[in-house]
Amino acid sequence: MSTHTDSTYKETISHGELAFPIKLYHTILKKKQHDLYLHWHAEMEIIYIAHGFGTFQIDNAPLDVCEGDILFIKKGALHSGTGSTLGCECYTLVFNLSFLQNQTFDVVESTYLMPLSKEVLMFPLRISPDDLGYAAILDCIKNMILLFETKPCAFELIVKGNLLSLFGLLFQNNHIITLKQPPLINKKLTAIKAVIAYIHEHYDQKISIKTLASISGYSDYHFIRFFQDETGMKCTDYMNHVRLSKAHHLLQQSDKSITEIAFDCGYENLSYFCKKYKNHYGMTPASSRRHS
Structure with missing residues (x-):
């Protein structure tokens, strides 16, 4: 099940048809x-x-x-x-x-x-x-x-x-x-949605923990633990996942070079990008493109 989301990480694809949703x-x-x-x-x-x-x-x-x-x-x-x-x-x-x-x-x-x-x-x-x-x-x-x-x-x-x-x-x-009373607004969930929205909007840029911590309202130190506790992933792993997913899509759907795709997805070092891509998908970016 592929996931297409907007800037708040709300999924944007339609499920089924209008007459049979x-x-x-x-x-x-x-x-x-x-x-x-x-x-x-x-x-x-x-x-x-x-x-x-x-x-x-x-x-x-x-x-x-x-x-x-x-x-x-x-x-x-x-x-x-x-x-x-x-x-x-x-x-x-x-x-x-x-x-x-x-x-x-x-x-x-x-x-x-x-x-x-x-x-x-x-x-x-x-x-x-x-x-x-x-x-x-x-x-x-x-x-x-x-x-x-x-x-x-x-x-x-x-x-x-x-x-x-x-x-x-x-x-x-x-x-x-x-439920005996309406559910309370989950402030932690609201903070996480704001953070992942920012990551989704700025994945092609350098994103600092300090910036994300500021968005969440936590200190840098507490944010790292907060993000992992709430999502089950380290923040750096999550950012890599978003960037690699975007890169995978571009490899399948565009004619851009692998170097261009790496930079477009926030990777300043091509070797590091290729290493992360292979670890995640089990093949190099070039092999992934050939298999598309």
Whole structure:
């Protein structure tokens, strides 16, 4: 699942079509590569871990996942993911809750869908194989995966029905969480979003820790630990990841020389860029271009 983001690191790609705004992604997260790197969007996600192990960073908390886990990522959550040594195969459904809502304001809308949309009721973060109703919940997800892969007649109708059935199972098995009061504004999350927005806008320039610390409101010393605690990555590693992702895109989509691309992505030393690129992608920039 490739990630395209704006200056606030909000994902800008559309998921599905206007008339059917839901999409399935199949991703294999690899060791030491944040293939699903830090981003957020207005849609929610359901992620099924089909094989392997990995670690997701969701808002300000790391979450180790294993085969069989089902994650529910709420709208607006800043998240990323990486695989373990064995890798992590994921199926992800991305959609807006409005896809299921209607204008009649019936009991389904007023009792279940509207409170979920307003976040008065919250989805669980994770459902694991030992949890109540897991088998039936997983069946709904596997049915939707198969429907997207085969696209039989009326698959859109059946997908929507499966999604509603899935929500019903979450309610039946007491996995939906009732909030006693609205969630507080997460100041740390706001600071992290501001920092990554700056990195995204200025990746082609020299970025100092002092500048990023100032944006976050922390001292230089505390910022380094703050960033790693909140994202699961060192700040320098994250900046390299953003720059290398931009470079990878340019290698595939432009005729610029490797030297030009290195400088355009904030690397002043070509040898250092090539070394970092090979460590990240397992091949040199030149080999990567030949394989595009």
